[in-house]
Amino acid sequence: MKKRIRAVQQILQEMGLYNGQIDGIAGPITRKAIQTNQEIDPALPMTRQITAFIQIEAKKRGIDAGPVDGLWGPRTSAAFDELLYQLEYETPQPVWRPDEISIPNPNNWPVQQTDQFLNVFGERGSQLVMINLPYEMKLSWDLRIRTRRTQCHTKVADSLGRILQKVLEIYGEDEISNLQLDHFGGCYNDRVMRNGTAWSMHAWGLALDFDPRRNALNWGRDRAALARPDYYDWWKCWEEEGWISLGRKRNFDWMHVQAARLPE
Template structure:
């Protein structure tokens, strides 16, 4: 997870400090150069003392997030839970993904590409609304299938079959579905095959972390598997729709 945190810091630097290198979790010359450009880091280093390169990179990301109004906790160059929460909130708010942007990147909603990718489920999964119908694989957008497969495989390695069922990860709520957002007029990310829902009954759209099953602590490895692949949880970013994970940022 250490590399994942540096990748997230690089994502912040790419958005706000001119970083143009790879999102690879490596502190190279381009990453450091962008970190040096963030105003306020030098002053903090005078207080904190000399910083290792990776800590300077994290501190630069913290300064950016804090300046954007996201609470990272102490500005210390250590990526802890508060910085992680701030990053997720920033990612959800900073990337609204206009319909035109998604169409430009992924092609038209409902096109053949939206169902050209195949993900094979490594545990017993059934339709959330019909437990008699088993799901061994499902279709998604061709550009995100590989990352989704890696996330599924990582989740299968993290949990036992009993834990999978307890979390409700065996209850498939759908992926591709050409429809508008609930209560809205713009197309859902499901219309592009870029979103997956799990256990809708226990993670309802408007439920927050106080009620949603996938907001509980034992679901953290599940979300981390998706975040490691660049997918976003609306629950962790905005505290609603905890059933839903989407890949519009890839």
């Protein structure tokens, strides 16, 4: 509820109707400002008035929030996510059509779990090399530990180096740190995929994870930090080299990027 009230306060403030704190508390100033909207029935309980206000503001911006009834359902919830996005970025969320993201394959990465894949990359853990990172990273599970090296498959080392170098050129060290692009969740790791059947691309040193805390496995683009526009250039760096983001292609595991294609 606090998040909703904060959004309402922000909108009211932009309309010049509210000059109190953006604190997520529906105090008297907030209530009064909401009730300046003639479409909202002042007899409704405050929670419904707040929801109605959100529905009206979503509608104004062309977002489908369903009828203005002050009731919080899935349609209002989805509209609210879009409204929050627009309040932050002042533009609608780009329509997400993962099948239309075409990713070139200049390094001819093979499709995971195929014979060709094994021909190219060999047995798990068999062709690892230690590489230097162009900027310092922090280990996501203990941010006090910093590293400038990681182990990866020897056949992806050059590509990985070029990508990270480009990220450094585009963002610079300060922005990398602000955006937590240096929160490193690891590369080589001899383990199975998280759904527990096949070997993970990490077991060949072909995958890296970034900022796992803000890109949890089951989060979609509405929650994952790496789905935001600030990171478009980041994804461009990877995709130009043919690396695949599970987030960008499948809308889960946004932390994960790999030098292997997905089966179509």
